[in-house]
Amino acid sequence: MAKTSLDKSKIKILLLEGIHQSAVDTLLNAGYTSIETLSTSLTEEDLIDKIRDVHFIGIRSRTQLTERVFAAAERLTAVGCFCIGTNQVDLDAALKRAIPVFNAPYSNTRSVAELVLAETIMLLRGIPEKNARAHQGGWLKSAKNSHEARGKTLGIIGYGSIGAQLSVLAEGLGFDVLYYDVVTKLAMGNARQVGSLEELLARADVVTLHVPDLPSTRWMIGAEQIALMKQGGILINASRGSVVDIDALAESLRSGKLLGAAIDVFPVEPKGADEEFTSPLRGLDNVILTPHIGGSTLEAQQNIGIEVAEKLVTYSDNGTTITSVNFPEVALPSHPDKHRLLHIHENVPGVLSEINRVLSENGINIAGQFLQTNDKVGYVVIDVDKAYGKQALEALKQVNHTLRLRVLYSESDYQA
Ligand SMILES: NC(=O)c1ccc[n+]([C@@H]2O[C@H](COP(=O)([O-])OP(=O)(O)OC[C@H]3O[C@@H](n4cnc5c(N)ncnc54)[C@H](O)[C@@H]3O)[C@@H](O)[C@H]2O)c1
Numbered sequence: 001m002a003k004t005s006l007d008k009s010k011i012k013i014l015l016l017e018g019i020h021q022s023a024v025d026t027l028l029n030a031g032y033t034s035i036e037t038l039s040t041s042l043t044e045e046d047l048i049d050k051i052r053d054v055h056f057i058g059i060r061s062r063t064q065l066t067e068r069v070f071a072a073a074e075r076l077t078a079v080g081c082f083c084i085g086t087n088q089v090d091l092d093a094a095l096k097r098a099i100p101v102f103n104a105p106y107s108n109t110r111s112v113a114e115l116v117l118a119e120t121i122m123l124l125r126g127i128p129e130k131n132a133r134a135h136q137g138g139w140l141k142s143a144k145n146s147h148e149a150r151g152k153t154l155g156i157i158g159y160g161s162i163g164a165q166l167s168v169l170a171e172g173l174g175f176d177v178l179y180y181d182v183v184t185k186l187a188m189g190n191a192r193q194v195g196s197l198e199e200l201l202a203r204a205d206v207v208t209l210h211v212p213d214l215p216s217t218r219w220m221i222g223a224e225q226i227a228l229m230k231q232g233g234i235l236i237n238a239s240r241g242s243v244v245d246i247d248a249l250a251e252s253l254r255s256g257k258l259l260g261a262a263i264d265v266f267p268v269e270p271k272g273a274d275e276e277f278t279s280p281l282r283g284l285d286n287v288i289l290t291p292h293i294g295g296s297t298l299e300a301q302q303n304i305g306i307e308v309a310e311k312l313v314t315y316s317d318n319g320t321t322i323t324s325v326n327f328p329e330v331a332l333p334s335h336p337d338k339h340r341l342l343h344i345h346e347n348v349p350g351v352l353s354e355i356n357r358v359l360s361e362n363g364i365n366i367a368g369q370f371l372q373t374n375d376k377v378g379y380v381v382i383d384v385d386k387a388y389g390k391q392a393l394e395a396l397k398q399v400n401h402t403l404r405l406r407v408l409y410s411e412s413d414y415q416a
């Protein structure tokens, strides 16, 4: 195995929440052998214990990476969210410790769109209720409240990757598609963007939510918004549990204002299969309840495993942060026979010139250098001639506003 700045077998990787084997295989193929996998998430306290000597952690939507967890993570180098959402991670807490966070922004898009489309048809036909009755020995053979999808209006809230993909599939079935988004978005096919949430709610037969968890989307659908929907409307939420007021939804279903709903995400979700799922929606036959499985298909999970593991490997091996959700994005082509310094610092004026002063005073020649900043952090990747002493690295660490210095090299250019 090639000798690297930190022996790869000593780099500890913890993968939680049943992340797909494809992630493990990708990491093993890249030479990382110290990989622990768990099928569940961990509580904050358990995570605080476990994360102390971990260099890379992989999570899905359930694991909360809080300020306290980051404070305990003495060696943490990067986080991989093996999913789309990153709201479960305190991104600022990661950033101020120079920890980039990666995700898989597209790998489960199709899975969610397909599920929502299937649920739309099921709910338009009243299938959940008819199915429940049949299981109890009943026979609800009736066309009442049963509709074709053709010619109905599907209202999509949040026209991003999932919303837009759903739009294309739904038009193929004959839906008229309307969407509402805070950003002006190019329409797919014949879909039309509407100017307000209120307009969308009033015009759609089926309303489906595809927004991220943000302060502006929290509880965006409550009693007031449901009241604006058509009598007999349908609501679908496969985005985040914080977007819909579940009590208000339950009430509207009991009163008959809404005819049906499909909910995949909840304000509080069980940590694992052993914990009871509680919800005011339990027992309502016209509601499809699914355990946050919008993105849980084998195809999506396999792709996500590879995609996010590759991002962790690329960051670990050469410092590339392209597509990180919290970090300045840098990719510098590798320079053979050079050492690579990664310097992460608070974004204040003068740090780069101070770094270069230290390099120059220590007689270190720069082969390549690339700096990017965001609001809070500056990230500079510097390839240098490998003849330098420990004191130069020490001086770089002492540069004011430094958050972290990493040194990368492999066997071909190794110097004892
Ligand atoms: N149920 C699941 O298993 C599952 C799987 C994947 C994703 N998700 C959730 O779905 C969400 C959407 O995924 P995506 O890939 O389409 O995200 P995306 O970022 O591509 O799209 C989100 C869209 O919402 C819009 N938006 C933001 N705030 C808004 C507001 N207040 N009103 C209207 N529109 C607003 C954005 O402009 C964007 O177009 C994710 O953030 C994640 O939370 C759930």
Ligand SMILES: O=C(O)[C@H](O)COP(=O)(O)O
Residues within 6 Å of the ligand: 060, 061, 062, 082, 083, 084, 085, 086, 108, 292, 293, 294, 295, 296
């Ligand atoms: O953010 C996501 O991609 C979804 O919520 C899926 O999350 P999961 O990986 O926990 O199923």
